[in-house]
Amino acid sequence: MKQTPYDVPASSTLALLETQEMLAAIGRIQAQLLTGNDSQAAFDALLGELLRVSGSAIGFIGEVRHDEHDAPWLRIHTISDVAWDEPSRARMQGRSGGGMEFRRLDTLIGTVLRSAQVAIANDPARDPRSGGLPDGHPQIASFLGIPFVHREQLIGVVGLANRPGGYTQDVVDLLQPMVETVRTVVVAHRAERSRARAEAAVVRLNRSLQANVAKLERINQLNRALSQLRDRLQASPSVAALCAVAEAFSGTLLGGLGGCVALCEAQGASAGNAAPDGGPGPDRADAQSGGLSVVHCWGDAPPAQGCEGAEVRPAIDPESRLLSAPLVAQGDRIGVLRVRLPAPPAAAAGDDAEAAGAAADAQAGAGVGSDAERLRLAGILAMHLSMAISNVRMRDTLRAQAIRDPLTGLYNRRHMDEVFEREVRRALRSGEALAVFMVDIDRFKRINDGFGHEAGDLVIRTLAHCLAGTIRHEDYAFRFGGEEFLLLMPGVDAAAMPARARAVLAAVRRLSICWEGRPLGDVTVSIGAAALPAHGSTPAELLRAADEAMYRAKQGGRDRAVCA
Ligand SMILES: Nc1nc2c(ncn2[C@@H]2O[C@H](COP(=O)(O)OP(=O)(O)OP(=O)(O)O)[C@@H](O)[C@H]2O)c(=O)[nH]1
Numbered sequence: 001m002k003q004t005p006y007d008v009p010a011s012s013t014l015a016l017l018e019t020q021e022m023l024a025a026i027g028r029i030q031a032q033l034l035t036g037n038d039s040q041a042a043f044d045a046l047l048g049e050l051l052r053v054s055g056s057a058i059g060f061i062g063e064v065r066h067d068e069h070d071a072p073w074l075r076i077h078t079i080s081d082v083a084w085d086e087p088s089r090a091r092m093q094g095r096s097g098g099g100m101e102f103r104r105l106d107t108l109i110g111t112v113l114r115s116a117q118v119a120i121a122n123d124p125a126r127d128p129r130s131g132g133l134p135d136g137h138p139q140i141a142s143f144l145g146i147p148f149v150h151r152e153q154l155i156g157v158v159g160l161a162n163r164p165g166g167y168t169q170d171v172v173d174l175l176q177p178m179v180e181t182v183r184t185v186v187v188a189h190r191a192e193r194s195r196a197r198a199e200a201a202v203v204r205l206n207r208s209l210q211a212n213v214a215k216l217e218r219i220n221q222l223n224r225a226l227s228q229l230r231d232r233l234q235a236s237p238s239v240a241a242l243c244a245v246a247e248a249f250s251g252t253l254l255g256g257l258g259g260c261v262a263l264c265e266a267q268g269a270s271a272g273n274a275a276p277d278g279g280p281g282p283d284r285a286d287a288q289s290g291g292l293s294v295v296h297c298w299g300d301a302p303p304a305q306g307c308e309g310a311e312v313r314p315a316i317d318p319e320s321r322l323l324s325a326p327l328v329a330q331g332d333r334i335g336v337l338r339v340r341l342p343a344p345p346a347a348a349a350g351d352d353a354e355a356a357g358a359a360a361d362a363q364a365g366a367g368v369g370s371d372a373e374r375l376r377l378a379g380i381l382a383m384h385l386s387m388a389i390s391n392v393r394m395r396d397t398l399r400a401q402a403i404r405d406p407l408t409g410l411y412n413r414r415h416m417d418e419v420f421e422r423e424v425r426r427a428l429r430s431g432e433a434l435a436v437f438m439v440d441i442d443r444f445k446r447i448n449d450g451f452g453h454e455a456g457d458l459v460i461r462t463l464a465h466c467l468a469g470t471i472r473h474e475d476y477a478f479r480f481g482g483e484e485f486l487l488l489m490p491g492v493d494a495a496a497m498p499a500r501a502r503a504v505l506a507a508v509r510r511l512s513i514c515w516e517g518r519p520l521g522d523v524t525v526s527i528g529a530a531a532l533p534a535h536g537s538t539p540a541e542l543l544r545a546a547d548e549a550m551y552r553a554k555q556g557g558r559d560r561a562v563c564a
Pocket residue numbers: 440441442443444445446448452453454455456457460481482483554558
């Protein structure tokens with residue numbers, strides 16, 4: 001049997017040598033730990049020394065942990081090679097579950113864990129504290145469990161077994177410096193673990209801070225874009241200009257490759273400035289799709305077909321990658337904004353698979369450039385566009401109401417004052433001529449008296465239409481009042497007036513108007529014509545000259561034109 005320091009009288013030279021050797025080993029282990037920071041190597045070396053000094057055959061060093069019910073268990077840092085089956089070897093070598101764990105408390109080890117007291121059992125088979133050994137476990141002839149504490153907490157256990165002759169308190173005392181070193185290493189190991197945990201937490205925190213900063217930057221960027229969108233829409237005077245803004249922002253906000261704005265047919269038709277005097281037509285493309293008219297398209301434009309449904313939320317068709325955001329104003333669907341989205345990231349193989357997977361996750365989630373974000377932004381873009389279209393239309397309607405005569409659709413007298421003033425100034429500046437025709441229906445009172453006021457209205461409407469159709473595109477027709485009209489013809493001088501007047505008279509003579517199936521008879525007009533600069537250089541002077549000429553035309557027998 002190998003002699004241990006305990007077996008030799010303490011006064012003997014050999015015992016002193018052993019003690020010195022143990023202290024030297026402790027010094028080596030501590031130095032190694034300090035320089036190499038390798039607590040596993042320190043645990044292994046310490047167990048070797050504990051076995052050697054105590055003369056034990058097997059042993060372990062374990063650290064106390066607690067389960068969710070606060071029951072203690074041991075995480076084994078090092079253990080003699082006494083595995084009894086494959087699972088125990090796997091656990092011992094850390095191949096399964098991070099190493100061995102002693103969780104049973106009905107054993108001698110459990111006794112030390114529960115009591116935090118040294119346990120010596122020199123006849124374990126009959127010891128009432130022992131709950132037995134797992135099947136196949138090597139026999140234990142003697143056992144020594146030494147707990148160690150830190151800040152009054154049990155933090156670990158040194159277990160030794162199979163010392164020939166068994167264990168006594170003297171062995172425990174002899175091992176104390178070694179156990180103290182084990183305690184120091186466990187405390188250092190714990191500190192290292194919590195430092196690593198803190199570091200990992202800092203790294204995680206940093207990552208989440210970076211992600212939050214990126215999110216905030218994206219939110220700021222989007223807020224800036226949305227505020228610019230609102231400003232640009234507000235400053236856009238027509239549906240065409242609004243659609244151009246939608247085009248610009250669909251790229252910024254949705255990353256669209258092409259798109260279109262389609263308006264419901266009735267709405268699409270009213271998007272322009274249709275007027276009886278041949279003003280500018282509606283700004284709409286030819287493409288038609290069911291109840292929708294494409295009024296603006298750009299890039300690789302998608303078709304408007306398939307947008308006629310009643311959905312009020314933006315949606316993406318996964319097959320075609322078309323994003324459709326309904327345009328809704330005052331609860332009515334007025335059209336759709338449709339954008340062709342880029343294809344989602346393709347599945348990749350090998351090293352790229354992870355990156356592609358992350359990109360696909362982002363696509364599916366709510367991150368930057370994801371479909372969820374695009375849907376949200378498309379909804380906002382569509383909402384602002386709908387409101388802006390509705391405002392432009394309302395403004396156009398109010399403006400039309402303010403400048404047009406409701407009976408004939410011609411510009412009214414108020415608008416005439418504005419246009420007349422502007423055209424006179426323009427003509428004076430450019431040196432161009434400007435002709436003014438005062439047109440008055442002849443013997444109109446007879447129609448009113450003979451057929452009724454509504455028949456009279458029909459004649460006024462028909463004549464307005466005739467005048468608007470007879471003048472040139474750059475001319476203006478106004479309802480001056482009652483059955484009187486005024487034509488403004490930029491570029492027409494006194495010499496050209498008779499021909500133009502003859503054309504008007506002839507067009508009127510060709511009219512054939514029936515009321516309730518009865519012909520209303522011939523309708524004629526008298527025209528008084530005046531020209532700038534020959535007959536005046538202000539609207540008032542020209543009006544007076546034309547009015548006087550018209551009076552002379554009446555005097556002269558009507559159905560004629562007289563120049564001032
Ligand atoms: N139905 C209808 N009648 C109108 C309207 N505005 C004016 N009138 C009528 O037009 C008629 C104008 O009559 P007068 O000014 O006597 O002239 P006239 O009968 O056309 O005869 P001359 O101008 O001399 O050829 C009046 O009877 C008005 O009541 C209108 O908006 N609708």
